Amino acid sequence: MKTFQFQAFTVKDIVFLAVITAVTLLAAGPFAPIVMTVTQIGPQAFAMALPFALVTSIGLRKVKKSGSLVIIGIFSGLVLLLMAPIMFFNQFTGSLFSESFALLLFKNYENRKAVLMSAGLFAFFTLPSTAVVNILAKGKSIAEQIGSPLSFVLFALGAIALGLLGAMIGNKIADELQKAGKL
């Protein structure tokens, strides 16, 4: 069906998305020191792309409702709000842009490519909000944040590539579980 679908979320969906968020944060945990120490824009999204895409794509395969990724973004943002307040905006806008982009292209999550796009581009779409927050909170100009344009482009492309790779792996795991009747 090629239409937008806005369905209400049940308790089951919310619980599963919250559990997926907990695992996403745990999977991304080992990369946290990189994210916190690097001052340039780009390496953060690059480091987080694979774990975020892998786990969230499994979540989107189970809860195929529009808004699922935004809910994951809100949950992870709320938890990160307790550690680094700025991260909430990062997570929320990243998930919102990524999901909107995927749903504009594919209308709903019945198409596997929508899951791939939505989960795969999540980390990449945190870049604009990181830049805006750095300008507002740290007074850093875009040029200062980017540093070397070549390395920025490489990191941004790397974030897309790793994100899509993570989402592909996540989809493969979901396929296996679907075959086994678990998903």
Add this chain to the structure above:
Amino acid sequence: MCKRTRDIHPILSLVSSLLLFVAGLLFVKETWYWAYVATFLVLFLLFRYEKLILKLSPFILIFGLVMGGLTLINGSRQDALYAVYRVLALGLAGVLSMSIRPIHLVRSLNQLRVPRWISLGLLIVIRFIQIFREEIRRIRQAITLRGIRFLTTPSLWGRAFFIPLTVRMLSISEGLATSLETRGFSTDSEGSSFEIICFKRRDLVFSFLFLACLTFYGYLFLRGR
């Protein structure tokens, strides 16, 4: 029933933490930054946050040194100092936000009529991070016992790690959802709270002192511009 505790109201802690962090980042390049940090440390000590400060200190110290050291590689000593100051801003905000008990935060969010799915989800995420850390440890132990190594067979390692983890995620969330539904929980109904989180006199004093200090440093910052 309104419970009398020494904790600052969770929403007040959260908002203050956010303000402290943003202001800390703004004030980083000011000569009086150390006084800003010292003022809020004294305020926290007055409100009995000494245990949390002690708990966070080693992390802030190590993280500050790492950040400063990394900045020194391709920056000046001044930049390294600013990097340390940013970590201090994070530490100050962390003292307040880490003092919040998840259940108190959820209860006060419910009192503020925040949709129940948000407070429920937040509580599950916070609680399940610890549970899944243990699950991951067990799965990795099983992988090691089976002699699978990431460096030699990464794809096999990935399957052996992610498939059991996903199955556990599914079974835990199914069980939890069923348990919530059988207790009459739904995302659209209004629930009652066992305990009411009230705004106490202590919270009022804290917010007054906090805002007074923040306004003073805000004034210094604006005067210097």
